[in-house]
Amino acid sequence: MNIFRFLFSKTFVKQLGLALLILVAFVFIVKWWLGNTTNHDQRIAVPDLKGMTLDVVDQELSNANLRVFILDSSNYNPDYPKYSVIEQNPAAGKFVKENRKIYLVLNPSGYRxxxxxxxxxxxxxxxxxxxxxxxxxxxxxxxxxxxxxxxxxxxxxxxxxxxxxxxxxxxxxxxxxxxxxxxxxxxxxxxxxxxxxxxxxxxx
Incomplete structure (x- = not known):
């Protein structure tokens, strides 16, 4: 009987309400922290880098808070300038998070x-x-x-x-x-x- 009387007492109701408030506040703080550390709501459109030389690419990606990663050169493509970008991943227009690596394939200086x-x-x-x-x-x-x-x-x-x-x-x-x-x-x-x-x- 004492337990039931305590469960319905004002003291217990106040403690329960306080615990719920703390729990809700904790959930909001965790969501806020995750959103800031993982850039949950941030979306950056990947620029079109094809045909650009590395110095221009560095500037474009720096302005967009993205990073560059160079893959091995591909077969020479005469439609693009030497040492310019001929392939990129993710593709232009895709949305990524801040600081994402953009993988690039460069055009070699000539045919092998x-x-x-x-x-x-x-x-x-x-x-x-x-x-x-x-x-x-x-x-x-x-x-x-x-x-x-x-x-x-x-x-x-x-x-x-x-x-x-x-x-x-x-x-x-x-x-x-x-x-x-x-x-x-x-x-x-x-x-x-x-x-x-x-x-x-x-x-x-």
Whole structure:
């Protein structure tokens, strides 16, 4: 009976009401603290950074209270300036919280270099697809006297002779020198036949 009498007493009601007030105040304080520490209600629109250089990107993100994180460079894209942004994550227009990292992919300074394959002595029909598959372009075609018709004899880039194994920028133009089929076996052997004939004559 004493317990029931206490539960309905003014003292208990006052203590209960005080406890509820403290609980409500605590909940509001926790929500306020979480909102300030996690930027719960703050939303920042990510700017469009594509095509911008790093110095401009740094300024844009600094003004927006965002951070930059550079990923590895991608394949060269001629539609964008060198070392400019070609990809970003999150995308432009997305809403993020303050101090969020924006991941960027930069445009390299040029196409990567590719090793020249050994296609000397191959026919044009064999050599061209091999070079094209590696990203090279075929430029001027010239012919020299050589018994192998349409056989690749030499390769040039901007007047410089190329050798198999040389490194050349992807999409570069390669000029081809082919045989016209009008040579003879002495030409094909590079004079070895004459040397062999002389040795034979000397031996006789």
């Amino acid at each position: 270099k590719v090793k020249i394959p050994n296609v000397i002595s191959k026919t044009r029909r064999q050599a061209e697809p091999t070079l094209n598959a590696l990203g090279f372009k075929i430029g001027k075609i010239t012919y020299i006297d050589h018994i192998g018709e349409d056989e690749l004899r030499e390769m040039y880039h901007k007047g410089k002779r190329l050798q198999p194994g040389d490194l050349l920028e992807k999409t570069a133009t390669i000029d081809l020198v082919l045989g016209n089929g009008k040579g003879n076996y002495r030409d094909a052997l590079g004079g070895d036949t004459d040397a062999q004939n002389n040795d034979t004559d000397g031996g006789n």
